[in-house]
Amino acid sequence: MTTRAHECLMRMYEEEHDLESYQGSIPRWCSGCGDNAVLAAVQRLCRDEKLRPEKTVFVSGIGCSSRLPHYMKTYGFHGIHGRALPIAEGIRLARPDLHVFVNTGDGDCCSIGAAHWIHAIRYNMDVTVMVHDNQIYGLTKMQASPTSPRGLRSKTTPRGACLEALNPLTVTLGIQNVSFVAQAVDWIPELIYDILSRAFHHKGCSFVRIVQRCPEFLPELLDPWLHDPNRILLLTHEKGLQVSAALGKVYKNQLEHDPTDLDRARAIASAGDPMPVGILYQNRAVPRYEEMRAITPLRTPELIQRGLETEFDKFTVWPREPAD
C-alpha cells in the first residue's frame, strides 16, 4: 500500500469544525419540507466526520432538492437538470482527495437523469448519492414525477396519473455493480443520519433514497406511513443498522436483514409496503471505476514529453528512425 502525498498532507493537521462551519445561506425550502431534514443530517455528518469544508463538494442538479449545496459552506456545484451524477463522476475521477456528495430528486434522478443514474451505479465511483424523493415536481409547481403513485392528481395529470410508479430501489438493485442501497424517511431524522453515515463510509456509489414529504403540494400523501409506525419496516442487522431502544419502542415492525443478501434485498424492495427503512444492500467488494482507471505514474512534464516523443517516433517518416 502506498500513501498518496495529498493524503499525508491531509493528515498533517486536524481541524475542529462545529455545525456552523458547514452552514451556508439560510435554507429557502418550505417549512416542513423533507429537504430540511436531509440538510440537518448532512451537516451533522460533516461535523462528526470532521470533513474539511474545502475538501468537500456537494453536487446537485435542478429541483428543490438540488438547492442543498447553497446551504452548505463547502464547495458546491448546482448544475443542470439531471446531470449531477456525471459532473460528480468527473470531479471524483479528477480528485481522489475530495469528498463528493450528490443531491438529486425523483425527477432529476429518475426521469431526466435516468441514464446517468443507471450508469452511475455501474461505474460505482465513490460518491454518496441522496435522492430526495417527494414523488412530485415541486419547483415547477406540482407535476407528476416518475415516482408519483398511480392515480395521483397533479397539474399534468388532472384525471390521475395513469402509470404505475417507478420504484427506485428495485431499479437500482437490478443494475450490475450495485454496491450500496438504502432507504430513509424524512420523519425519522435519527435514521437519516445513521444511514447517510453508513453511506458515506461505503467506498463506492452509495445510493440513498429519502422518502420525504412535500408540504406544499402533497401534504397528506405520506400520512398513512407517518401515522402508523407499523407500516414502516425497519431493517436491522449487525452488518447494517442498529436501532436505538427509544426508536425500537415506536417502530416495532423490524426485520433482521443481512445487507449482503441481494436476492432478499430485491424482495424487500419489491414488496414496498410496509415501507422498508434501513440498508437494503451493501457489497464492499464491487470494484470502483476510479480505482480501475487510476493512473499510476505521477504526471510530470518529463513523463508527458517521453510519451509524446514515443508517439512522434511512430509517425515520423523523415528522417527514418534507425533500423532495428
Added chain:
Amino acid sequence: MCASTSAELKPTTATATATATASRAGSAKQAVTLAEHVIEIVSDSGEGAQRCGQSFGAIAARMGNGIWTVEIIPAEIQPPARSIAGASGNRIRIGTRRITNGGNEADLVVAFNEQVLLGRVRERELKPGCIILLEDMWRDDPDARIAAAYRETCEQLVKEGYDLREIPMEHECKRLVSDPRRGKNMFVLGMLCNIYSLDLQLARDQVAFTFGKKTANVIESNVALLEAGHQWAESHLDFKYQVPAARAKEAQMVVNGNTALALGVLASGMDVCAMYPITPATSASHYLSEVFENVGGIVHQAEDEIAACAFAIGASYAGKCAVTITSGPGFSLKQEAIGLAVMCEIPLVVVNVQRGGPSTGQPTKAEQGDLLAACFGSHGDAPKVVMAPSSIEDCFYSIITARKIAETFNVVVVVLSDANLATSQQPFSRPEFDEAWLAPPVDQSAVPEGAKPYDWDPLTGIARRFVPGQPGGMHTLTGLAHDRLSCVAYDPETNEEGLRHRSLKLAALQKALKTPPLFGAEEGELLVIGWGSTQGAIEEAIERLRAEGREVSSLHLRFLQPMPGGIKEILKRFKQVMTIEANWCDRPEDELIDESNRRYSALAMMLRSRYLTDVDCWSEVRGQPIKPDAIYRVISNKLAQERH
C-alpha cells in the same frame, strides 16, 4: 526489363488509349517526370484498398514527397459486395511540393471491381481519359450477369475515353497465396510503387511496419505480394512515372487530422477526455484510448454525449482541464452543458469533427455546417471561443492553444475540425516539445481573505477561479444567475453584470489575436475568405489565378469567434469579397431567391453582420472536399460577371 508490354493486356485495352505520358517503346521504360498526380484505390469494404492507399502515401512521404491522402468511406460497415455505393479506399495526391488538399479529379485509379469504379465515375472523381487499372477476374465470372456487367462497363469506359487496363490481380496473387482477397492490396501497392518509381525497400519496410503486430509469416507473404506486384508492373505496363521529391530539412511526421487532434490533447497537458462514440470523431478517441494513459491521462467513454460533456465539466471544475470530442449530433446534445460551463466559467475544450447535417445527415462526409451552432449555440447569451484548424498540423496545435485560452479566460473553446481533416493525412514538421504547452499543477493554495469567486475584472471580465481544495474559497457554483459571491441573484443589475463580464472576456482575447495574413496581394479585385479545411484548396486556386494575372487574394480565419482585429481594413482594400464554404447557401439562380431572402453561408453571414460589407458566398455541400478546380471556376466566373 524489356517485356512485351501491352501484349499481355486484355483486348479492350489494346486500343489507342495510351496516355501521352507513357512510353510504348519495347525497351526499358523511361519514367515520365510529373509535378504531381492524384491516385485512387477503390475496392469493396474489407479488401484492403484503404490500407494499400495509406501505405502508398506513407512510402511517398518517406521518399520526401508532398502528399495528401483522403479516405473514401462507404456509409455502411459491410455494404454489399460489388455495389456502386460501396466504394472503400483511398485517394492519394502525391507531389513534389507540399500538398495542402486532395486536389482535383484522379489521374490514375486502381479498382478491384467495376462497380466500385462506377461509383467513382458517377461522383465525377475521375479525370477525363484517366488511367484505370481494373481487376479482370470478373470478365470470366461464372455468374453470367456479373461477367456481362463487367464487360459492358469496360466497353462503356473505353468508349468514354478512359485508358482502361485490365489487370489479372487475382490470378497473379493466386500464385503466391491461397486467399487473394486478403493480399491483393499488397500486390497493388507493389504495382503502384513501380509505376511511381518509389523505393522498393522503403515499401518493404512499410509493409513490415503495417503488419508489425502480426507474425513473421504474414509479413513475409505480404512482402512477396508486394514484390510480385512491383515485378508485374515492371514487365507488363508500358508507362512509368516519377514525382521528384524535395525533402524537407526538418523531421516530418504523417498522421491524419484526428490523430493530430489526439496528439494535441496529449501535448496540451489535459488530463481527461470524456467522449461518446460518434462518426467521424471517434477515431481520435480510439487513438487516445491507446496512448493517453502512458502520459497519465484518461479517456472516459460516457453513457451519452451529455454525460461526456458533464463529466468533462466536472473534471475541469475540479482542476483537471478536460476535453470532449464529438461530431454534429453530439454537439447539439451537449449544448445545455456547454451553456453551464459558460455560465459557471469553467474551462472546457469541445472538439466538433463536423459531418454532414442536419440530423444524422452524412456521418462519413465532410461539411462545415456547424459554425453558427458553435458560435451561437446554447440558449441565452453564451459567449464561447470558436476556432477552426485548417491543416493536419493545425489540428495538433489548435488543441494546445484551445486549452491555454480555456484556462486563461475560463471559457469554453470549441474547435471545429471536419470529416475531411479527420481522415486526411499530410506530412508536417515534427513538433518540438515545449513545456509551456502543459498546464500548471492544480492550485490548492488558500484564497486571500475576502476574495470572491467571481471577482470580475472590470476591463477584461476575467475572474480568478477557485478550485475545490483551496481553503477559504468555498462557494457553490450555479448555472443560475449569480453575483460575485456566486450567490443566486435575480436582480437586474447583477444579471447584467454577469452577462457583461462573460462577454468582455471575448473582447479581451480578441485584443490578443493577430490579424491573419493575406494570401496574395494586399489589395485587388476580389478577396476570398474561408475557414477550416478548405484552406489548401482555396489557396491553390488563388495561386493559379494570380499566376494568370488575376487580382485575387484570400484570407483564412483560424479564429471565428472572436474574430481578430484588422479584418475590416482588409475588406476595404478589395472591390469584392466572397466566402467559399462547405455549408449551405441559397443559390441565386433559384427563381424565388433574391437579396431579401437569400440565406448566406455561415461565415458570410457573420462577416456581413460584423463589417456591414457586401460579402457574397459560394458553397458546395456534396460531402466531398471542395476541389481547387471548382474554386478556380467559381472565382473566374465571379470576375467575368463583374466585367460585364
